[in-house]
Each structure stands twice: as structure tokens, then as C-alpha cells.
Amino acid sequence: MKFKILLLFIILAGTSVAQETYQSIGVRIGGGGGITYKYVEDYRTGFEGILSYRDGGIQLTGLYEMFRPIKTDRINNFYYFAGFGAHAGYIRTNEQYCVQEDGSCYLYQDSRTNAIVGLDGVVGFEYRFYSIPMGMSLDYKPYVEFFGEEFFRLDLWAFAFSVKYAF
8 A cells, every 4th residue: 555655656746847837927018018927837838917007007817828839940949829818907087078057168077997807819929048037929919808998899909029037
């Protein structure tokens, strides 16, 4: 019985050591820009979290991503990735309206905070340097969101460039 437990422990320890992880944190510039954290296990699947500032509010995005290496003769550590996820947060909107009094129009401005939730997709390319702990990525992340300034919003032009420190 002790031998079986020892053998099971060795197998589990060997599989956990064999898994390689890649973690990075950095800055995302462009559509949905902000601070990004990425965790990739076995260089195949991973999760990315993005904390971004848009329209006077803050959004938190979570993405599940699948990675595939792009093999070339000259470039190693180059990956294609695709995935999906969701985001939630809030935005601020400013509305101006006119109130008629005594034949005159008085302009008022009203600031409102609106909650948003949405669905995201992502495709892109990532390069991880060998000699320094750094990675760069270029991605396209379209999204659809609900409950903002308008009930339904679709953004198909969300491109971004990220520079990340890998650890």
C-alpha cells in the first residue's frame, strides 16, 4: 500500500513539474487599453485579465485564450492566439438638455453612471523574447455590450498593442 501511494505521489509530482507556465503583466495600448495580466499553462491555453479605463469609467475583462506556435526557420517563440470572454464595469455619460422658461432656453448638463456588461472575442499574435523577460502582442478584440449609454453597442474596431514583463 505504501508503494502505491509513493508511486502515485511521484506520478503527480512529475506531471506538475512537467507543466510549464508563462505569466506576464504589462500595458495595453489601443482599443480596450489598460493594464493586462496573462497566465498561460503548457504554452497552449491561458487566461488574460484586462483592467481598462473607457468613457470615464472602469471595465474588467476576462478572456480564455488558446495558443498555437507559428513555426518558422528564423523566428522562434512566436504564437497565434484566439479566445473569448466577457467584461463588466461602468461608464459615465454627460447629457445636455434644454428647459424652456419664459420663452428662453436654459441648458443643463446631467452626468450619469451606467453599468455595462458585454461579450468579447480576441485574436492576435504574441512574441516572447528568449534573452529578456519580455513579450509583445498585437490583437483584435471586438465586443458587444449592453446597458451602457445605449442599450446595445457593437465595437468592431478594437485593435491593441501590448508590452509585457514576463515572470
